[in-house]
Amino acid sequence: MTDNGPMLKVEDIHTYYGDSYVLQGLSLEIAEGQVMAVLGRNGMGKTTLIRSIIGFTKPRTGKVTFDGADITALQPHEIVKLGVALVPQGRRIFPSLTVMENLLLGEKEGSDDGGEEPWDMDRVLALFPRLKERLRNMGNQLSGGEQQMLAFARSLMTNPKMLLLDEPTEGLAPLLVRAMGETLSKLKESKLAILLVEQNMKFALASCDYVHVLNRGRVVHSSTPEELAANEEIKSRFLGV
Ligand SMILES: Nc1ncnc2c1ncn2[C@@H]1O[C@H](COP(=O)(O)OP(=O)(O)OP(=O)(O)O)[C@@H](O)[C@H]1O
Numbered sequence: 124m125t126d127n128g129p130m131l132k133v134e135d136i137h138t139y140y141g142d143s144y145v146l147q148g149l150s151l152e153i154a155e156g157q158v159m160a161v162l163g164r165n166g167m168g169k170t171t172l173i174r175s176i177i178g179f180t181k182p183r184t185g186k187v188t189f190d191g192a193d194i195t196a197l198q199p200h201e202i203v204k205l206g207v208a209l210v211p212q213g214r215r216i217f218p219s220l221t222v223m224e225n226l227l228l229g230e231k232e233g234s235d236d237g238g239e240e241p242w243d244m245d246r247v248l249a250l251f252p253r254l255k256e257r258l259r260n261m262g263n264q265l266s267g268g269e270q271q272m273l274a275f276a277r278s279l280m281t282n283p284k285m286l287l288l289d290e291p292t293e294g295l296a297p298l299l300v301r302a303m304g305e306t307l308s309k310l311k312e313s314k315l316a317i318l319l320v321e322q323n324m325k326f327a328l329a330s331c332d333y334v335h336v337l338n339r340g341r342v343v344h345s346s347t348p349e350e351l352a353a354n355e356e357i358k359s360r361f362l363g364v
């Protein structure tokens with residue numbers, strides 16, 4: 124990474140859908156190896172933040188820097204090539220391909236810097252043992268939770284430097300939410316930077332190093348997870364808990 128700067132730097136972005144003004148001056152930074160959570164209720168702009176970073180919906184003003192490079196004007200496929208992986212909301216996998224085929228489609232060698240062990244089929248299956256048992260099943264034979272695991276596993280196969288996770292626990296049973304948390308904590312030993320966008324506060328706070336709360340396209344609170352857990356006012360005002 125370039126001179127130990129942050130892996131991702133989002134500076135004062137303003138993002139619109141047509142005339143609809145969604146992200147109203149949002150800034151954040153994620154360091155290598157850091158799990159950054161962004162919490163917010165329905166419609167507050169979490170997915171729009173992810174779309175702004177990966178280039179599907181470009182900010183009208185502001186700047187996004189990834190691994191030292193200004194990516195604000197790049198196309199999504201160029202941003203992905205630099206080492207950003209997205210696990211979109213609603214777990215997109217290929218339903219008519221097997222688990223193995225889904226994973227092979229993600230396979231890509233990362234840039235070889237820092238000598239970290241690369242993600243390959245064996246390493247990914249060790250992290251998601253349930254998928255190992257399902258390798259020959261078609262995507263559409265998997266449960267919702269297994270599909271989420273598969274989408275996650277496939278993104279790792281691209282050997283990214285940063286992972287964008289859009290509500291990975293949405294619609295998952297408690298047991299699978301716990302499994303997802305365990306997966307994230309295992310990933311903490313790697314250098315991966317993770318942006319975790321969530322409505323599930325408990326899950327996000329247990330998994331992240333730092334948290335921002337989003338309300339109507341603005342960051343209204345930033346702290347450690349412990350500080351937010353103890354802040355009843357912010358939780359009730361902006362997260363409805
Ligand atoms: N393609 C679009 N065109 C117009 N408005 C949109 C579009 N996508 C989202 N919006 C609006 O932008 C705002 C932010 O939406 P966004 O999807 O970023 O919210 P979110 O925080 O991800 O919500 P959720 O938790 O439900 O996924 C909402 O008011 C939404 O209606």
Ligand SMILES: [Mg+2]
Binds near residue numbers: 169170171212289
């Ligand atoms: Mg969303």
